[in-house]
Amino acid sequence: MQTKESRGLVLYSRPYREEDRLVKMFTEVSGKHMFFVRHAGKSKLSSVIQPLTLADFILKINANGLSYIEDYKEVTVFKAINSDIFRLSYASYLLALADAAVVDGITDASLFAFLVKTLELMDKGLDYEILTNIFEIQVLERFGVQLNFHECAICHRVGLPFDFSHRYSGLLCPDHYQQDAYRSHVDPNVIYLLDRFQNMKFEDLKTISLKPEMKQKLRQFIDLIYEDYVGLRLKSKTFIDELNKWGDIMKDHPIKD
Template sequence: MLNKWEGIILKSIPYGEANKIVTVYTREAGKMTAMARGAKKPASRLAAVTQNFTHGYFLIRTGRGMGTLEQGDPIDSMRHIREDLEATAYASYVVELIDKLTDDLDQRANVFGLLQAALHAINEGYDPEAISLFVEWKMLPVAGVHPVLHQCANCGATEGEFAFSFQEIGFLCHRCFSTDPYLIRITPTQLRLIRTFYTVPIEQVGSLTLKRATKQFMKKLVRTVYDEQTGIRLKSRAFLDQLERTPELFPKRENPEKKDD
């Protein structure tokens, strides 16, 4: 059966002398793997459309076993992502995280929308580190983790001082602090940011600029949850950690009109 689907290339792996095996996350059918014959040849009509991060329409022939990519019509090649080291690093993290947490043909409309919004935001020059944080928080339910962020995870209270508990995977109010001796105290601003990352669509946030310390704090929280609850290991995360130890490689992002606090 020949299908025309909108999709985004998550990864493209050389296969043999001339072919590629591509993983595409499609809007209509979820994630799938397809053979792109001849795509390694520079003159191939599939060469450009099978590059990582490419958003386009794909003609994929399906049947038993792996599908075959017959044709591609690009919507956006994500040129900025491929030309900017920082953008490439964070976009690679986003697509690897989504790839690891989803199964073939497991159709989740919200995942495609999240992937599309994240890559387009990075490609348009928004802070890629902040965008990757949005993806990490929003992918937690796909990983089977459902943090309690609308109330106290122990008593259900919605008012008071709150802290984050890895034991409860969510917020604890000040009345319940004693239930977890290792909880992380948070400010009201941090609480609002966590809820924003988890619930608000990327395209509705705009050019939110976060201080480095805020991003590091938010990253520590969500990655500890992933480490303790999922056990997944990402190659792109190790590369990001290396890049983050050399911030002089990247230009400083400053926007005094929009700060997180």
């Protein structure tokens, strides 16, 4: 068992026996591990083992079993996210997606930094739907999925009104639409945005503003990509889908005083 100091982000916490808890944490220097916290309610750690808590931890890492949290400092709580059910549901989905994307115990400092930065921007009020889309597209490679949203799979031309082909796992330009009779017929603007999302820098996010119809098209197409290429259906994603339906109902039927 090794003692390490690392930034860590709590992914989830669940009861274990009567008073103890198991805490899944994504650490910057050692990847994801499950930590055992004894008498969690009375422990000095009680305030930092809640999901979406980021802190500098002193940890005892066990490669083959449960690990332990020795101490902590420099705690960050995403207050704006936790105060809004929509942002919270999307942030929870990002945690679950990151958890699914890498094997426990494998260090992935770049994914850790990407996840933390995405949450920070979400907490600052940037569009949580677009942030989630960007995270989903950029994390695809962690699932072994490499899709080119930049050029035609046949002639490699760029900058055209592309469509997506599952047959070629890539794009077709208008000259090659006939190569796949079952092409997606997706809005070319969706493909354009996904191409941007694959390499987008966080500084560019402040310039992006999308209409609800385009967000819906993005959501539907990314869901299709995950269904066909990843085969992943997380409970937190199902909750988002249901929550969005409730949100639409509330918009259509606002509560009157």
